[in-house]
Amino acid sequence: MAHVDLNVALLGCGTVGSEVVRLLQQQSDDFAERCGARLNLIGIAVRDTAAPRAARVPRELLTEDAHALVRRADIVIELIGGLEPARTLMHEALAAGASVVTGNKALLATHGPELHEATAAADVDLYYEAAVAGAIPVVYALRESLAGDQVTSISGIVNGTTNYILDEMTTKGLTYEEALKAAQELGFAEADPSSDVDGYDAAAKIALMASIAFHSRVSIDDVATTGIRDVTAEQIAAASRDGYVIKLLATARRIAHPEPAITLEVAPTLVAQSHPLAAVAGAFNAVVTESDAAGRLMFYGQGAGGAPTASAVLSDVVAAAAKRVYGGHAPRELPYASLPVAPIEHSRGTFVVELTVTDAPGVLASIAQSFAARQVSIAQVRQDTLPDDASAAEEPRASRARLSIMTHTCTRGDIEAIGAELAENPHVLNVASLTPVEE
Amino acid sequence: MAHVDLNVALLGCGTVGSEVVRLLQQQSDDFAERCGARLNLIGIAVRDTAAPRAARVPRELLTEDAHALVRRADIVIELIGGLEPARTLMHEALAAGASVVTGNKALLATHGPELHEATAAADVDLYYEAAVAGAIPVVYALRESLAGDQVTSISGIVNGTTNYILDEMTTKGLTYEEALKAAQELGFAEADPSSDVDGYDAAAKIALMASIAFHSRVSIDDVATTGIRDVTAEQIAAASRDGYVIKLLATARRIAHPEPAITLEVAPTLVAQSHPLAAVAGAFNAVVTESDAAGRLMFYGQGAGGAPTASAVLSDVVAAAAKRVYGGHAPRELPYASLPVAPIEHSRGTFVVELTVTDAPGVLASIAQSFAARQVSIAQVRQDTLPDDASAAEEPRASRARLSIMTHTCTRGDIEAIGAELAENPHVLNVASLTPVEE
Known part of the structure; x- marks a missing residue:
């Protein structure tokens, strides 16, 4: 099968980058079959070309001029991490017509929209499987x-x-x-x-x-x-x-x-x-x-590690290459639903409130009242008697108790208000947690 | 956003098919945003248009002429199952230039190559996420x-x-x-x-x-x-x-x-x-x-069920539609490696052999010799004494034992040969299983 040639530039050569180099070398023939293109690694941009590297990294490909490198590439793999210079280099790559593959979650979660818009404007592709959960697709x-x-x-x-x-x-x-x-x-x-x-x-x-x-x-x-x-x-x-x-x-x-x-x-x-x-x-x-x-x-x-993350990077590279050979493009950013982000107080779930209370008559009733007043129903209560304090542990006098109260579904806003009220309750010595429960 | 229109034909309207109809109705606007096309369901081919159907199935779309229907479609969803008429209809759809989405594992696992070749020849796409493990991608x-x-x-x-x-x-x-x-x-x-x-x-x-x-x-x-x-x-x-x-x-x-x-x-x-x-x-x-x-x-x-399988079908429909709008095609069949299928005797793993044996001196040694002769090393032996037979269970006389022998890695061929030899061993009353162990 005849293949076209595609130029691949790698930015960054740490744990993941050097595994990307290994896979590009070892699976070169496989990748050519899978995407219809020879993937030619044309350069590896690093901060210091003189620094020690894994033996498999071809030293002649190292360069400190990432800006020049991205302009010669069909596909740019960005593994520098952080916001800059990664952001500028990705914009340069997209503007130069390259498809970009990145594992940079911080950059995408901060400046994603502008990068997606630049991708669409340049009619190229942006892939980022490696940015979330390593090898897991x-x-x-x-x-x-x-x-x-x-x-x-x-x-x-x-x-x-x-x-x-x-x-x-x-x-x-x-x-x-x-x-x-x-x-x-x-x-x-x-x-x-x-x-x-x-x-x-x-x-x-x-x-x-x-x-x-x-x-x-x-x-x-x-x-x-x-x-x-x-x-x-x-x-x-x-x-x-x-x-x-x-x-x-x-x-x-x-x-x-x-x-x-x-x-x-x-x-x-x-x-x-x-x-x-x-x-x-x-x-x-x-x-x-x-x-x-x-x-x-x-x-x-x-979810991390050099080889697993490199597997995700290379799957994106193969996809990007196939698109350049056969046409079409990756799914673009599609923010059509434009859902707002609600204050976290609106989130619903079941919650556990853990309290240390004085062990006296009427305490549970006064605590339960705080839940009832907000229409939050209680699914489960667990009460453990506690020793007076750590130093007196050998002779517990049982004047304190740990209460663990699990609610039925309610909003976080309700549970936070209840927690604040309980903190003011004279029988409550400590409000220990408001941990959401995953069902 | 302006959308093109694509004609979708559904073949078969059972549990999965009627869920496909539901999703196409309920998520019509979403799908249009996601693939850039309005997905118009133009017909549903069934064996008997008079049979009872879920209320959501538009009766005016039902037809018994699947052959005419596939010729009018951009995307054909094949959910008839079995080899015929599914095979002929898929060939007709591909030849007519439609992309095909199917959940038909039996057909693909039997006649996959000819369908993949027809797909490539027609320069369209064949998708089959629903054929394996339902909703799991x-x-x-x-x-x-x-x-x-x-x-x-x-x-x-x-x-x-x-x-x-x-x-x-x-x-x-x-x-x-x-x-x-x-x-x-x-x-x-x-x-x-x-x-x-x-x-x-x-x-x-x-x-x-x-x-x-x-x-x-x-x-x-x-x-x-x-x-x-x-x-x-x-x-x-x-x-x-x-x-x-x-x-x-x-x-x-x-x-x-x-x-x-x-x-x-x-x-x-x-x-x-x-x-x-x-x-x-x-x-x-x-x-x-x-x-x-x-x-x-x-x-x-x-891995099964109407809605989960329909989810897989619709993801393929959205992908097929996007390709028709934006160009490119799905990954084609790529059988370049052409690996042969080895006889199962060549498969390697650890195995457990369960034996019922007479409980007498020298028995374990003679059994172990069968493993040693084939260089299969034993990882673990578990011996349980058995009652004489079920009817005598209340007064066990311990003249029989159950032996469970786990090997280190070996081939299935070795383990089958050992099993055959053990079956001839006069001390072995029963060879109960040769179950491979998943590690």
Whole structure:
């Protein structure tokens, strides 16, 4: 079969980039069959051409002039990350007529609309499967596989670092600080872990998924984001007793009231042990979609790492190449639904409120009244007697109790108002959590 | 946004077809935005226009002349099933320049190559997401999401009926006959259950998946197929004691020895309880792929049913429509690798051999010798003493034992030869199973 030649430029050559180089070398003949084109790697832009590299990286292709490189390419693979110079280089590539493949979730979740518009204006393609959940093809699924359906919610474990930390806390009884330290020593967490543990990485990913699924423009700033720094070993143990695990879930939901809108959240979440997401361990990722006709679908795999992410990049490169050979284009950004993002107070679900209370007559009644006053009905109450304080643990006097109250479906606004009222209740010593429950 | 108009013809209007009608009606505006075309349902071909139909089916669109209908369509949705007249109608549709969307696994797994060739000759598209695992987008995943990778194996639970029956046997201790009867009463199994319980439905699906993943032509006749009729409650109980569940798995593997080839099998399989496939319950389906760069991916969802299958059909319709509006075409059949199908004896794995033996000195040694003679090493042996026979169960005399022997990796040919030799061993009363183990 005769093939055309396409010039491929790689921007960035770290863990993922060097795996992209490997796959382009090893599977060159396969790729030519699959997309009808020889993919010729014409250059690799890096910050420092003299820095040490994997042996497989052809040194003669290294260049420090990314701007010149993108102008010679049919397909540009952007793996620099961050906002700049990635943003400028992508605009240059698109303007020069190249199709762009990127894994840059932060850039897309911040400046997605302008990049999509530049893509359409240049009549080329923008692919970003690698930006969400590594090797797991959720962008494909949402852009194409669910194009015949109506997505109602997306929830996912999309950050491996926090999932690893919560796993270690659950299985080994570690504190957050201990588990973070272990993750850092193993290279699973950065020295500055904020992007992961504060939920920003997951927030960027759910913003991207929601934009596609709900055909609306959503940015990382629209996501109500709570990280895992405040998750305690006690909460995890209590969840386990009740048949739950705590996962950092990113969720996006279509809501109908008070008006059609989207709610977006990243938060530590109680997940029933029988739920498929509960079994997603360590650095694995999983995304669950619910849609009108297909019902529940789950996509599971490695959400990070050089080779898995490179697999996603190369699938996009093959698709981009096939389009250049055979015509057509990738599904464009289609924000036709233009759903607004609702305040997170409008999100609906079941919630668990954990309280430490004085163990005296009438306390439960006064607490229950706070729920009743807002028409929030209680699904389950669990009361455990607590020792007076840690130092007196050997001789408990049972004057305090831990109350765990699970609601039926209500809004987050209701539950926050109830929490605020309970904090003022003289019998309530502590309001420990308002953790949403994933059903 | 201005849209072109595309004529859509529906062949067949059963459970899936009437859901397709519903989605085309309800989501008409969405689909127009997503594919740039108004999808006009111009006719529904059925065997008997006078038969009762769901209220949503517009009776004025019903026709008994499918041949005339396909000639007027831009996109033909074939949901008749079976080989004829589906095959002839699809050829007529393709020849008339229509793109075809089908859920007909039996037809594709039997006559796929001629249909793919007709598709390419007519320069149109053939889509069949609904043919494998209902709403789960495995055809997309294999055709597109893994196009940048090298798939090494596929294994899946792709038949809900048998999964339901095995689940009932496992959780309720039913016999196969009892569980089948229950499934038939609930409408989960046909009156003639052969296509499901003998594994042919799963065989068609794994043949389709393997053809795509390994870029080779594979038909249903290439699949070594064993159904679930002979699975006993005792095997399931024994598996459970050892930490396994028995699932009907469809598997396809790339092997390197004695030559690059594919092995294809449908068989009751021991799956470790910790494996993600073990938790796939009831009528749900799941497919696990292993590939060079992405590692393990799992896709999970509803594998059958009207609405889930209609979701897959409509995603293909939207894709086919977008191609007609914007140009390009779907990935064509790419059988460039032309890997042969190896005899199933060449497949490699770990196996469990279950034996009933006389409980006498030297028996284990003589059995172990059969394994050693073929260089098959034993990973685990479990021996249980059995009562003499069922009627004497209250006073066991322990003259028989059940032996469960798990091997390290070997070929199925080796294990079958060992099984045949053991059947001749005078100490062996019964060779109960040669169940492959999914790791």
